[in-house]
Each structure stands twice: as C-alpha cells, then as structure tokens.
Amino acid sequence: MIILLLSLLLFLLLGVPIAYSLGLSALCYFLAHEPGLMVVMPQQLMAGMDSYALIALPLFIFMGQLMNASGITGRLIDYCMLIVGRFRGGLGLVNISSSMLFGGISGSSTSDTASIGSILIPEMKRRGYPNQFAAGLTVASSTMGMIIPPSIPMVLFAITAQESVGKLFLGGVIPGLMVGVFQIVFTLWISTKRNYPQENTKFELSIFLKETFRSSYILLLPIFVVGTVVLGIATATESAGLGVFYAIATGCILTRKLTLEKFINALRYSILTSAKIMIIIAFSKLFIWILAYERLPDDLAYSVESFDLSLFWLMLLMILIILLAGTFIDVSPAILLLTPIFLPIIISAGGSPILFGVVLVIGLAVGACTPPVGNCLNVCSAVSGLRIGIIFRGALPFLAANVLTLLLIVIFPSLVLWLPSLLMD
Amino acid sequence: MKRFHAKLTCFLEGLICISFLSLFVMVILLVGLRYIFNSSISGANEIITILFIYTTAIGSAIAVGKRSHISINILEDKLSQGSAKYLAKLQLALVGLINFIIAWFSFTWISQTGDNLMPTLGATRSVVQISIPLGCGLAALYCITSAIVGLDKIKDGDLNPANSNFNSRDQDHSK
Numbered sequence: 001m002i003i004l005l006l007s008l009l010l011f012l013l014l015g016v017p018i019a020y021s022l023g024l025s026a027l028c029y030f031l032a033h034e035p036g037l038m039v040v041m042p043q044q045l046m047a048g049m050d051s052y053a054l055i056a057l058p059l060f061i062f063m064g065q066l067m068n069a070s071g072i073t074g075r076l077i078d079y080c081m082l083i084v085g086r087f088r089g090g091l092g093l094v095n096i097s098s099s100m101l102f103g104g105i106s107g108s109s110t111s112d113t114a115s116i117g118s119i120l121i122p123e124m125k126r127r128g129y130p131n132q133f134a135a136g137l138t139v140a141s142s143t144m145g146m147i148i149p150p151s152i153p154m155v156l157f158a159i160t161a162q163e164s165v166g167k168l169f170l171g172g173v174i175p176g177l178m179v180g181v182f183q184i185v186f187t188l189w190i191s192t193k194r195n196y197p198q199e200n201t202k203f204e205l206s207i208f209l210k211e212t213f214r215s216s217y218i219l220l221l222p223i224f225v226v227g228t229v230v231l232g233i234a235t236a237t238e239s240a241g242l243g244v245f246y247a248i249a250t251g252c253i254l255t256r257k258l259t260l261e262k263f264i265n266a267l268r269y270s271i272l273t274s275a276k277i278m279i280i281i282a283f284s285k286l287f288i289w290i291l292a293y294e295r296l297p298d299d300l301a302y303s304v305e306s307f308d309l310s311l312f313w314l315m316l317l318m319i320l321i322i323l324l325a326g327t328f329i330d331v332s333p334a335i336l337l338l339t340p341i342f343l344p345i346i347i348s349a350g351g352s353p354i355l356f357g358v359v360l361v362i363g364l365a366v367g368a369c370t371p372p373v374g375n376c377l378n379v380c381s382a383v384s385g386l387r388i389g390i391i392f393r394g395a396l397p398f399l400a401a402n403v404l405t406l407l408l409i410v411i412f413p414s415l416v417l418w419l420p421s422l423l424m425d
Numbered sequence: 426m427k428r429f430h431a432k433l434t435c436f437l438e439g440l441i442c443i444s445f446l447s448l449f450v451m452v453i454l455l456v457g458l459r460y461i462f463n464s465s466i467s468g469a470n471e472i473i474t475i476l477f478i479y480t481t482a483i484g485s486a487i488a489v490g491k492r493s494h495i496s497i498n499i500l501e502d503k504l505s506q507g508s509a510k511y512l513a514k515l516q517l518a519l520v521g522l523i524n525f526i527i528a529w530f531s532f533t534w535i536s537q538t539g540d541n542l543m544p545t546l547g548a549t550r551s552v553v554q555i556s557i558p559l560g561c562g563l564a565a566l567y568c569i570t571s572a573i574v575g576l577d578k579i580k581d582g583d584l585n586p587a588n589s590n591f592n593s594r595d596q597d598h599s600k
Contacts, residue, residue, distance in 0.1 A: 017494030241452035275484025
C-alpha cells in the first residue's frame with residue numbers, strides 16, 4: 001500500500017500525466033505484491049470506460065463549446081450589464097452574474113474562466129480595476145460552473161456513487177445561487193470601500209423584458225437540459241445529446257455564427273478534452289480496484305466509526321479533507337478516489353449521498369482555484385498574463401463565499417435536499 | 426518523422442470525429458424513435474458505448490502525441506530549460522512504458538475473455554476489448570515519435586521545454 005501511494009506521489013511530482021501516474025503506481029504495486037494480477041490492468045481500464053452514462057460527459061462538453069462558438073458569451077455579458085452594471089463595481093457584478101448564467105450552459109469552470117475572462121478581464125483593467133481583483137474575481141466566480149446544473153463533476157459523482165443525476169443537478173441549484181449571491185455581496189462591499197466605478201447603464205423594465213426575450217434561447221438551455229432529466233423524459237446522456245442538438249440549432253438558425261470551421265474545432269476540442277478526463281477515470285478505476293483489494297475503504301470506515309463522531313462533525317472533517325485534497329488532486333480523479341472511500345462512511349452515519357455529492361463538488365471547485373493544481377488558475381493566467389500567485393490572492397476573498405456556502409449547507413442540509421425531494425421524490 | 430507524426434494525428438482525429446458524430450446521431454435517433462415512433466434500434470446502446478470507448482482510447486493516444494494530458498508541473502517549472510527537456514524525455518519514457526505493458530497484457534486478457542458474447546449485439550467481447558491494446562499501442566508509438574522529434578530539436582539547438590512539456594499545449598479546459 002505504501003509503495004502504491006509513494007510511487008503515485010513520485011510520478012505526479014515528476015510531471016507524469018495524472019492518468020499515467022495512477023497506472024504506473026498500480027504497476028509498481030503489482031510488481032511488488034501481486035505480479036500474477038497484472039492482467040487486471042487492461043480489464044479495469046475497460047471497466048472504467050464501459051458505461052453508457054459516461055457518454056454524457058463529452059456531449060455536455062460539446063454542448064458548451066458549441067454554445068460558446070455561437071457567440072453567446074457576449075450576449076450574456078450585455079444582458080447582465082443591463083441588470084447589474086449600474087451598481088458600484090458594476091463590471092465585477094457583471095462578471096459574477098455572467099458566470100452564474102454561463103455555468104448553466106457549459107457545466108465547466110475552466111471553460112467559464114476562458115470565455116468570460118477573455119472579455120471581462122481586459123475590460124475591467126481598462127476601467128481601472130486592479131489586475132488582481134479582476135482576475136481573482138473571474139476565477140472565483142467560475143466555480144459556479146461546476147455547481148450550477150448541468151454540471152460535469154455532478155454527472156461524474158452520480159455515476160461513481162450510482163445516484164440520480166437529476167437529484168444531484170437539483171441539489172446544486174440553491175448552493176450554486178448562494179455562492180453567486182455571497183460573491184455579489186462581497187464584491188459590492190469591496191467596491192464601495194475602494195470606490196470602484198459604476199457603468200453608465202439605465203435599468204428600464206421594457207428594455208429588460210425585451211432583452212430577456214432576446215436572450216431566452218440561452219436562458220432556456222439549462223432549464224431544458226435539467227428538466228428533461230428531472231422529468232424522466234431522457235437519461236443524462238440523451239439529455240446531453242438533445243442539448244448538443246439545441247446548441248447546433250441555436251448556432252445555425254438563431255445566432256448564425258456557428259460556421260463549419262467553428263463546429264469542427266469545437267468537435268475536436270470536446271473529443272480530446274473528454275478523452276483526457278476519461279483516461280483519468282479509466283486509470284482511477286484501476287487504482288480504486290487496488291484500494292478495495294487492500295480493503296482500505298473498509299478499514300478507514302471502521303477507524304472513523306471508532307471516533308463516534310456526529311454527522312455534523314463528520315461532514316466538517318470531510319470538508320477539510322476535500323479542500324486539502326482539491327489543492328493537490330484534479331477534480332475528476334478526486335471525485336473517483338474520494339467517493340468510494342468517504343461515501344460509505346457518510347451513509348453509515350445517516351448522511352445523504354446527494355448532500356455529500358454537492359459538498360464534494362463545491363469543495364473541489366475551491367481546489368480548482370488553488371495552487372499548485374488549479375486548472376482555473378492556469379487558464380486565467382493564460383488569459384490575463386498574471387502570475388498564478390497574484391490571481392490566487394485576488395480570488396481568496398471570493399472563495400470565502402464557497403466555504404461559507406459549504407458550512408451553511410452542512411448546518412442546513414435542506415438547502416441541498418429540499419429541491420430534489422420536492423420535484424423527484 | 427515529423428510528417429508521419431502529423432499525418433497519423435490528422436488521420437486519427439478524422440476517425441474519432443466521425444466516430445463521435447455517429448455516436449451523437451445515434452443518441453438523437455434513439456430519443457426520436459422512442460417518442461415519435463414508439464420504437465428503438467436493437468443493440469444501439471452497445472454500438473454507442475463501443476464507439477465511445479474507441480473514441481476515448483484513440484483520443485487519449487492523440488493527447489499523448491500532443492502532450493496535452495493533465496499533469497502537475499511543480500518540479501518542471503523550477504528546473505532550467507535544459508534539465509526540463511530531459512525530464513520531459515523521462516515523462517515520455519514512463520508514459521510509453523505503462524502503455525506498452527498494458528497493451529502487452531491486453532492480449533492475455535482478450536485470449537481469456539474475448540470470446541464471451543455481448544448481450545444484445547451477439548458479437549464477441551473482443552470487438553470492444555481490442556480498443557485497449559489499440560489505444561495503448563498508439564500512445565506508445567506517439568511516445569517514440571515524440572522522443573525522436575524532440576531529439577532532432579536538441580540537435581538543432583532548440584532547448585525550449587515548451588516543445589516537449591506534457592501540459593504546455595492545448596491548455597486543458599476540462600473541469
């Protein structure tokens with residue numbers, strides 16, 4: 001077991017891709033303990049990919065890419081400008097509210113950071129906002145992409161935990177909105193204190209209604225995708241497929257910005273991105289097989305049970321571990337590795353798998369914004385030209401919104417469980 | 426070698442794009458058939474899953490060739506350009522090794538279980554199992570071609586680690 005974990009750490013530090021680090025550490029384990037079981041390696045790789053439900057992942061990524069290629073980012077930003085631009089720190093508020101809406105379309109934080117950041121960070125700099133504030137806010141607000149449905153990490157958790165995708169989607173709605181509202185409050189407070197600019201926009205109900213109608217094709221997509229899953233009209237995979245169909249129709253008929261070149265680029269990008277995630281999932285399956293073979297989840301469950309912690313303290317302990325793990329492990333492998341270990345403990349303590357799934361995703365979303373393994377930070381650094389450390393310092397006050405949300409949903413689990421039980425039980 | 430690398434990538438990308446589009450069309454078709462004609466295609470889910478597995482296996486091999494897999498570059502960022510180049514070679518060797526070993530053991534696994542039949546299609550499991558040695562074999566091949574292309578660059582005096590760093594191109598936007 002020590003060989004498995006130490007070799008994994010070594011390969012990760014050497015910069016070997018995460019997927020292959022998991023495979024190489026498994027190889028070290030088999031060579032040291034069970035050379036006769038090496039044939040398990042291809043078998044578990046296949047088991048990791050052989051799932052109809054997982055096909056939702058590339059389709060959701062493709063849907064987000066197509067919507068982005070159809071020019072929705074600019075439209076979303078204009079729409080949000082109309083609503084919140086006139087307040088102090090208007091562009092910061094536009095950044096957050098655009099991320100809230102974009103999160104409902106892309107299901108991905110890094111995609112959100114790249115799309116919104118490439119437009120708003122230069123604009124915020126031009127209007128006199130400090131670089132650190134503009135980039136930090138962009139990164140922190142992009143975490144909503146993972147929480148607000150449809151969310152790719154939620155699909156991954158649902159498959160790993162064998163839970164309902166629809167319930168997880170619904171469970172993420174209120175916490176996702178809470179993160180957004182808290183970030184808006186923090187931004188207003190900071191902007192008033194530092195006297196950040198307001199935008200010269202007027203709010204008129206008639207213009208607002210007109211713009212809402214004009215943007216309705218974007219706003220309807222998340223409702224359509226989540227609705228088809230929740231109402232049982234389609235499975236998550238079929239819903240993602242329908243979402244892709246909707247995105248193609250939007251780009252070709254409504255915005256007329258989806259050219260063949262953009263379509264092919266989005267297709268190539270989506271396939272390669274999903275392949276990179278899928279190969280991590282496949283190798284994680286092999287790694288988890290070894291953990292189960294060594295009975296680590298059972299041993300850990302017995303150890304934790306011996307402390308006799310209440311569910312509340314257990315969840316707080318989990319949050320600490322998830323935040324720490326998210327700092328060092330990427331979101332997909334973290335979900336695959338932590339779920340089989342922690343979920344049985346939570347269930348045996350009487351906790352809800354849906355609540356744990358939402359806590360896990362929110363915690364790992366924070367991890368995506370913290371160095372050294374923060375993909376959102378890397379993307380934002382590429383977009384803004386700032387160093388990762390500077391962006392992280394800028395993001396810290398806003399990431400507090402995520403931590404505050406985590407604490408509140410642990411204290412009041414109904415914030416997560418109310419909507420799924422209302423609509424699906 | 427560079428030309429072979431580029432042509433292989435172009436061919437495989439075309440292949441997986443067609444495979445993915447077929448998969449998408451079948452998913453839409455299944456929903457349409459269910460709600461409009463109250464009908465379905467026998468074995469369609471298995472065909473979709475097979476296409477998906479092949480797309481993933483080949484796609485991850487292409488990502489090895491493009492050096493765009495997700496990795497942690499703490500050590501690499503601290504090293505000088507020359508040392509980083511050699512670390513990149515070590516990474517390639519390790520990725521090539523694990524892919525070669527998995528491809529090797531795949532044949533034992535397929536010979537043991539490949540004759541089992543898939544429940545609906547009735548085809549043997551080996552049809553889908555071959556995707557593993559295919560993907561891993563292609564990834565190992567990409568490691569060899571990348572190492573050769575990289576060595577040529579060393580001869581030319583190009584020691585920029587960005588040319589052989591696993592995470593340097595195609596920034597990952599996956600989460």
